[in-house]
Amino acid sequence: MGARRAPSVRHTRPSIPSAALLALACGLLAAGCGGSAQRRVDTFSAAEDLASSRNSDPDPRFKPPASGVLVDNAVPVDGMSCRPGYPVASVTHVELFAANHVVIIPAGIGVAPPLRRHGVYVRGGRCVYPLRTVEPTGLVLMGPGRTRTLGELFALWGQRLSSHEVAGFHAEAGQDVSVFSDGVPWRGNPAAVPLSSRAQITIEVGPYVPPHARYVFPALGA
Numbered sequence: 001m002g003a004r005r006a007p008s009v010r011h012t013r014p015s016i017p018s019a020a021l022l023a024l025a026c027g028l029l030a031a032g033c034g035g036s037a038q039r040r041v042d043t044f045s046a047a048e049d050l051a052s053s054r055n056s057d058p059d060p061r062f063k064p065p066a067s068g069v070l071v072d073n074a075v076p077v078d079g080m081s082c083r084p085g086y087p088v089a090s091v092t093h094v095e096l097f098a099a100n101h102v103v104i105i106p107a108g109i110g111v112a113p114p115l116r117r118h119g120v121y122v123r124g125g126r127c128v129y130p131l132r133t134v135e136p137t138g139l140v141l142m143g144p145g146r147t148r149t150l151g152e153l154f155a156l157w158g159q160r161l162s163s164h165e166v167a168g169f170h171a172e173a174g175q176d177v178s179v180f181s182d183g184v185p186w187r188g189n190p191a192a193v194p195l196s197s198r199a200q201i202t203i204e205v206g207p208y209v210p211p212h213a214r215y216v217f218p219a220l221g222a
Contacts, residue, residue: 066111096202096203181201
């Protein structure tokens with residue numbers, strides 16, 4: 001990877017909102033959250049991430065839509081079919097920084113329209129893929145089977161991902177898109193990053209942002 005420049009402005013996250021917000025975020029997995037871990041520099045929670053999504057830059061570049069042509073037409077994407085439902089076998093978390101801003105990973109990735117919404121949440125659609133998002137926090141629900149990749153998630157999102165571009169943002173000359181898995185740099189094609197169960201994936205293009213190593217995941221239902 002190319003050398004990274006030190007940022008002139010450091011990205012900071014907003015303060016953690018009420019416990020009720022965390023419970024609401026967890027509710028989409030049909031399970032309650034246990035006692036949350038105290039926040040540390042490299043650990044954050046669903047509630048904190050949802051607050052970040054509501055307080056991000058209003059520029060539409062940082063809020064790309066969830067739709068993709070293939071998903072909108074409910075046809076197979078990278079071998080993934082759209083079905084009435086997939087059981088949630090595991091979860092992972094993905095966050096994206098570009099130009100020193102949070103880029104919202106929207107609700108509705110991997111869900112074919114018409115979408116059924118409740119506020120910022122997506123409750124369902126015509127059919128769903130084995131990778132999908134139902135809240136604008138970067139929490140990715142994954143169906144059973146083989147480990148999926150970051151490239152497959154972006155294919156469902158309808159956004160580009162390469163060593164030099166991510167979601168319409170381009171790396172400067174001499175730099176690359178950086179990806180971290182659980183805080184460890186990924187050396188290789190960003191699209192090949194495995195979406196392992198309960199992994200914390202950070203993607204960056206532009207000024208360096210210290211990546212989180214862990215995420216406080218909600219519990220999966222039985």
